[in-house]
Amino acid sequence: MNVVVIGTGYVGLTTAVSLAMQGHQVAGIDVDESKIIQLRQGKTPFYEPGLDEALPRVLGTGTLRFTTRLQDAAHEATVVFICVGTPSGADGSADLRFLLNAVDNLLELQEKTPAERVIAVKSTVPVGTTDYVAQQLQSFPELHVVSNPEFLREGSALRDALEPSRIVIGAETDRAFALMEQLYLGISAPRVLTTRANAEMIKYASNAFLATRISFMNELARLCDKLGTDVKTVARGMGLDSRIGPEFLQAGLGYGGSCFPKDTTALLQLAKQHEVSLTILEKVREVNLNQPEWFIRRMRDQLATLSGKRIAVLGLSFKPETDDIREAPSLKVLSLLLAEGADVAAYDPVASPSVQRIFPHVTYADTPYDACNGADAAILVTEWKECTQLDWVQVKERMSAPFLFDGRNAWPAKQLKDIGFSYTGVGRS
Structure with a gap:
C-alpha cells in the first residue's frame, strides 16, 4: 500500500521504517527541512537500537522516502498516519496544535486531489480527539478517520513495531477496518477493533x-x-x-x-x-x-x-x-x-x-x-x-x-x- 507518515519524530520515524520494511511504499513528512535532509542521508536524529541500520536499508530499496511537502507525497496514498507530537500544555493537558495543523493540511490535500484515504491518528490524544478530526473532515465522505494508537517502548521500538503486542483500531465503518487490516495483513498480533474513543482510552489507560x-x-x-x-x-x-x-x-x-x-x-x-x-x-x-x-x-x-x-x-x-x-x-x-x-x-x-x-x-x-x-x-x-x-x-x-x-x-x-x-x-x- 502507499502510506504517508506525517511527523518523523520517535513514533513517526519508527512507524515509517517498519512499514517500509514490510514492503509498503512509504513517504515521511516533516516541516523541519534540516531533519529531512539528515533522514535522506540515512541518519537518525535520535538513538534507537536497530533503526540506524534499518533506515539506510529501506532508503536503498526505494520503499521509503522523505519530503517536506505533503502534496508531493500524499496524492497516491491510501493510508495517512498522523504521528505529530502532542506535548503537555501549560496546564498539563495535551497540546493539539500540531495535530490540528496536520488536519488543515489534509483538508487542503483532499480538496486538490480527492481520493479514498484512511486518516489514522497514531499520536497520543485525549479521548474524543479523533472524533473531532472526523467532524473536521466530514465534508469528504471518502475519508475514513481512525484511531490507531502506538505501543512502542523506547529501546525496543522497531521490534515492537514489527512484532506488536496488539493492534488497536478504532473506526466507525467496515471499510475503514478493512483498509487497516489490509495494511497490517502480514502482522500476527491480537486485534482490538473498537470505537475511536475506546482506542484512545486504551492508550491512556495502558x-x-x-x-x-x-x-x-x-x-x-x-x-x-x-x-x-x-x-x-x-x-x-x-x-x-x-x-x-x-x-x-x-x-x-x-x-x-x-x-x-x-x-x-x-x-x-x-x-x-x-x-x-x-x-x-x-x-x-x-x-x-x-x-x-x-x-x-x-x-x-x-x-x-x-x-x-x-x-x-x-x-x-x-x-x-x-x-x-x-x-x-x-x-x-x-x-x-x-x-x-x-x-x-x-x-x-x-x-x-x-x-x-x-x-x-x-x-x-x-x-x-x-x-x-x-x-x-x-x-x-x-x-x-x-x-x-x-x-x-x-x-x-x-x-x-x-x-x-x-x-x-x-x-x-x-x-x-x-x-x-x-x-x-x-x-x-
Missing part, C-alpha cells in the same frame, strides 16, 4: 496503569526500607502470581520519558475537565515526582553531608538503550546533588551531550570508571549494561570512599558487600 505499578513499588520500597525487608525479593514473589506478572514491578528512582509523565498528567486533566477525580493516579504522579528526593535523602543520611563530596552519577537517559532525557530522573538527581553542594561527575554512553546543555558545570566522563575516579560515592541512575557490568575491584580502587547507591537495584549487592563496599539500594534490606 500507560497510566504501568505508571501505577511503578509508583506502587516505589512507595512500597520506602516501607521495606523501614522494615528491613527486600523489595526486590518481594517483587519476585509478587510477579510469580499469574494475576500480577513480573513486568513493571522494579522499584527505583521513578519513571520518565516522553510518555508516562505526559500521558498521566493529560489523563488527570481530562478527568478534571469532566469533574471526575482519579485519586489513585494523582498519588502515582506525586510518588514519582518525589522519589529521587527520597533517595537523595538516603544518600545524605549515609554520607552525613553531600556538600563538598564528589559523587559519580552513572546513567543519564531515562532508561537504557535510548538517548531520551525527557523527564529523566537523572535531571532531578543532578539538580538535587548540585543544590547540596556536591561535585558531580557523570557518565552515559549516549545521553551526555543532551544533559550537558542543561547542566554545563557537571564533569562528563568518557567511561564509568573515569566518573568514579576520586568519588566519595557513586549512584546508579540508569541501568545501562556499561554501568552495571563493571570490574568492581577496579571501581573500589578508583573511589575515595566505598559508598554505592543503587537507584535501580541492578548491582550485585552481596558481591559488593563482600568486596567491602557500603551498598544501599531502593528498599533493600
Whole structure:
C-alpha cells in the first residue's frame, strides 16, 4: 500500500521504517527541512537500537522516502498516519496544535486531489480527539478517520513495531477496518477493533496503569526500607502470581520519558475537565515526582553531608538503550546533588551531550570508571549494561570512599558487600 507518515519524530520515524520494511511504499513528512535532509542521508536524529541500520536499508530499496511537502507525497496514498507530537500544555493537558495543523493540511490535500484515504491518528490524544478530526473532515465522505494508537517502548521500538503486542483500531465503518487490516495483513498480533474513543482510552489507560505499578513499588520500597525487608525479593514473589506478572514491578528512582509523565498528567486533566477525580493516579504522579528526593535523602543520611563530596552519577537517559532525557530522573538527581553542594561527575554512553546543555558545570566522563575516579560515592541512575557490568575491584580502587547507591537495584549487592563496599539500594534490606 502507499502510506504517508506525517511527523518523523520517535513514533513517526519508527512507524515509517517498519512499514517500509514490510514492503509498503512509504513517504515521511516533516516541516523541519534540516531533519529531512539528515533522514535522506540515512541518519537518525535520535538513538534507537536497530533503526540506524534499518533506515539506510529501506532508503536503498526505494520503499521509503522523505519530503517536506505533503502534496508531493500524499496524492497516491491510501493510508495517512498522523504521528505529530502532542506535548503537555501549560496546564498539563495535551497540546493539539500540531495535530490540528496536520488536519488543515489534509483538508487542503483532499480538496486538490480527492481520493479514498484512511486518516489514522497514531499520536497520543485525549479521548474524543479523533472524533473531532472526523467532524473536521466530514465534508469528504471518502475519508475514513481512525484511531490507531502506538505501543512502542523506547529501546525496543522497531521490534515492537514489527512484532506488536496488539493492534488497536478504532473506526466507525467496515471499510475503514478493512483498509487497516489490509495494511497490517502480514502482522500476527491480537486485534482490538473498537470505537475511536475506546482506542484512545486504551492508550491512556495502558500507560497510566504501568505508571501505577511503578509508583506502587516505589512507595512500597520506602516501607521495606523501614522494615528491613527486600523489595526486590518481594517483587519476585509478587510477579510469580499469574494475576500480577513480573513486568513493571522494579522499584527505583521513578519513571520518565516522553510518555508516562505526559500521558498521566493529560489523563488527570481530562478527568478534571469532566469533574471526575482519579485519586489513585494523582498519588502515582506525586510518588514519582518525589522519589529521587527520597533517595537523595538516603544518600545524605549515609554520607552525613553531600556538600563538598564528589559523587559519580552513572546513567543519564531515562532508561537504557535510548538517548531520551525527557523527564529523566537523572535531571532531578543532578539538580538535587548540585543544590547540596556536591561535585558531580557523570557518565552515559549516549545521553551526555543532551544533559550537558542543561547542566554545563557537571564533569562528563568518557567511561564509568573515569566518573568514579576520586568519588566519595557513586549512584546508579540508569541501568545501562556499561554501568552495571563493571570490574568492581577496579571501581573500589578508583573511589575515595566505598559508598554505592543503587537507584535501580541492578548491582550485585552481596558481591559488593563482600568486596567491602557500603551498598544501599531502593528498599533493600
